[in-house]
Amino acid sequence: MSQLLLQNRKIVLAITGGIAAYKTCELCRKLIKNGAQVRVVMTEAACKFVTPATFAALSHHEVMTDVFGDAEGIDHIAITNDADLLVVAPATANSLAKFACGIADNAVTTTVLASACPVVVAPAMNTRMLINPATKANLKTLQERGFYIIAPEEGDLACGDSGMGRMRNVDDIFAYICALLNDHVALPYQALPPTCLPSPQEPAALTQTKLLPKSHGAGLKIVITAGPTEESIDPARVITNKSSGKMGYALAQMAATMGADVTLISGPTHLATPNNVKRVDVTTASQMLDAVKSQIGQANIVIGCAAVADYRVIEPMSTKLKKEETGEFLTLELVKNEDIISYVGHLDEDRPFTVGFAAETDHFEENAREKIANKNLDLIVLNDVSDPEIGFNSNDNAATVYGPNGIVTSFGKMSKVKLADLLIELIIAEYKAKKHQEQDDSKSK
Ligand code: PMT
Numbered sequence: 001m002s003q004l005l006l007q008n009r010k011i012v013l014a015i016t017g018g019i020a021a022y023k024t025c026e027l028c029r030k031l032i033k034n035g036a037q038v039r040v041v042m043t044e045a046a047c048k049f050v051t052p053a054t055f056a057a058l059s060h061h062e063v064m065t066d067v068f069g070d071a072e073g074i075d076h077i078a079i080t081n082d083a084d085l086l087v088v089a090p091a092t093a094n095s096l097a098k099f100a101c102g103i104a105d106n107a108v109t110t111t112v113l114a115s116a117c118p119v120v121v122a123p124a125m126n127t128r129m130l131i132n133p134a135t136k137a138n139l140k141t142l143q144e145r146g147f148y149i150i151a152p153e154e155g156d157l158a159c160g161d162s163g164m165g166r167m168r169n170v171d172d173i174f175a176y177i178c179a180l181l182n183d184h185v186a187l188p189y190q191a192l193p194p195t196c197l198p199s200p201q202e203p204a205a206l207t208q209t210k211l212l213p214k215s216h217g218a219g220l221k222i223v224i225t226a227g228p229t230e231e232s233i234d235p236a237r238v239i240t241n242k243s244s245g246k247m248g249y250a251l252a253q254m255a256a257t258m259g260a261d262v263t264l265i266s267g268p269t270h271l272a273t274p275n276n277v278k279r280v281d282v283t284t285a286s287q288m289l290d291a292v293k294s295q296i297g298q299a300n301i302v303i304g305c306a307a308v309a310d311y312r313v314i315e316p317m318s319t320k321l322k323k324e325e326t327g328e329f330l331t332l333e334l335v336k337n338e339d340i341i342s343y344v345g346h347l348d349e350d351r352p353f354t355v356g357f358a359a360e361t362d363h364f365e366e367n368a369r370e371k372i373a374n375k376n377l378d379l380i381v382l383n384d385v386s387d388p389e390i391g392f393n394s395n396d397n398a399a400t401v402y403g404p405n406g407i408v409t410s411f412g413k414m415s416k417v418k419l420a421d422l423l424i425e426l427i428i429a430e431y432k433a434k435k436h437q438e439q440d441d442s443k444s445k
Contacts, residue, residue: 005178007400008394012079012086012117014108015055017045019158020090020124020167025050027089027170028058031177039079040064043108044094051304055400082258083117083379084181089150090124095134098148100138113222119170120148120177124167126157131164150176179257216428217260223352224252225292225306225340225391227267229285234317241307245269247383248305248356250420251301252277263299265291267306285309285337292340299352304341307359307380307392312337343374353431357380361386368402379430381405381423389413401426 011031015021031038040055040063053064067076080086088095088108099121104110112119112157120141129135130152143149150173155166161409168176212244212327226248230238245266262277267289273279280295284287285308296302311334321330345354356377358368361384368382382400385391389399390413398413401423409420 006031007179009036009085009181010083011036011100011177012039012041012111012169013088014041014088014111015046015050015080016043016088016090016092016095016108017048018090018092018167019049020047021046021166021301023170024089025054025058027173027224028055030170030174032059039083039258041079041111041419042106043106057332067107067110067202070182076107079111080115080117080408085177086112086115086117086179087120087122088112089122091121091127093125093132095381096121096123096135096138096142100141100199116341117354118146118148118180120150120180122150122167122173122179124153125165127161127163127165148176148180172415172418175421179421189345206214216425217255217258218262220300220308220428220431221263221298222255222260222301222303223263223265223292223295224248224255225265225288225308226252227269228307229288229307230283231312232316233313234319234321236320239309239311239313241309243267243307244393245271246393246395247397247416247420249274250416251303251305251424253417254420254424258428262296265306278435285312285340289338289340292344297354301353301355301427302341303343303355305357308340309337311335339375341377342375353378353427353434355427358382359391360383368400372402372404377424378434379408379427399423401432
């Protein structure tokens with residue numbers, strides 16, 4: 001990946017009064033390290049948490065804290081004139097309310113009101129403030145006006161409580177900014193608790209037109225399997241696994257964000273359907289196979305992220321098993337399910353670019369190499385599911401991607417959303433490279 005993701009980008013970083021302001025120091029440092037030119041604006045309240053001198057040192061520029069002040073060459077009207085993005089982090093409930101009402105009573109609110117570029121806000125507040133209908137309505141208003149909202153996350157809050165409302169971590173905010181400035185216009189944070197924010201929806205058409213999507217995925221049809229499958233034992237019991245669907249849904253969201261036509265074939269999950277994604281719900285492995293078969297016509301890429309049950313009960317009971325009748329031991333007779341991604345990988349005609357996942361707990365490389373060969377895959381994404389912090393149901397993941405000739409790349413621990421962004425970009429690039437190669441080969445014949 002390029003080291004300077006934000007080369008020559010001009011970003012105005014606005015800070016309002018919350019404890020999360022300390023994290024914005026790291027964000028500022030990271031933006032600059034990645035090539036951005038950063039100018040900082042702070043409210044008076046923000047200066048109580050971190051001094052302007054800190055941000056002046058980090059950004060190498062004087063900080064604007066006062067509309068009537070005389071910070072070197074900047075004022076609240078001009079500061080965003082040539083900026084690519086205005087990022088408010090943290091954005092307090094109070095400031096969000098002011099943005100929604102068009103109030104301009106300090107350096108940040110005035111800058112936002114006069115902004116000539118798109119605005120991203122990263123809210124940070126106590127949970128009760130976040131779920132207050134007033135805040136929700138303000139966020140909805142801002143979203144409808146084209147503000148980008150980076151949903152807060154769950155965690156310890158400054159007030160001593162723990163809950164939803166903590167400002168998103170710096171890596172996620174950074175990834176979001178990079179995604180906005182480099183590729184996408186849609187919001188990647190689909191899995192928002194519905195109580196805390198307006199229901200996820202496409203941002204209103206941008207009135208600020210500086211951001212145009214690159215749309216790597218435009219014209220591509222991508223089919224993704226996600227979540228677990230469930231195999232019946234009896235009407236009350238199933239064989240399933242710990243997959244939450246988060247990784248697969250994040251992939252679907254990012255693929256759609258990049259302009260692809262995405263079909264998500266999902267086992268049972270509690271997740272909302274990502275924006276602009278067609279979802280097909282299934283329960284069992286054989287239903288998932290049927291759904292894949294019916295959806296892969298014209299698919300360019302198929303990604304098998306689902307944790308498919310390898311076996312099913314040969315004859316599920318039609319009535320509930322009674323332990324009084326089964327006794328001390330119960331033996332279930334299982335039969336192997338067909339391997340879905342292997343079926344796709346071995347198609348003779350119209351075989352799509354085929355990507356599997358390998359969920360491993362040991363002998364990682366060996367198993368990944370075996371699976372890519374046996375299932376005839378173009379890529380396999382190896383992840384360690386023995387670590388609860390990056391495996392099933394976690395918000396983070398880490399992965400090593402293998403091609404038929406060995407390791408393609410590795411991604412360290414990061415949010416599944418960010419990993420999905422990187423993986424989809426990689427998968428599309430590899431798909432296109434393979435297509436070009438095939439075209440070159442057929443020309444030279
Ligand atoms: O859903 P989350 O909680 O976010 O967790 C994400 C994940 C850990 C489930 C995901 O990242 C992952 O690793 N998915 C693959 C899980 C799996 O079944 O791995 P496997 O090594 O058993 O299978 C290898 C590949 O074969 C996978 O692409 C799988 O989808 C596919 N397979 C397996 C069996 C089968 N009958 N049909 C298949 O298509």
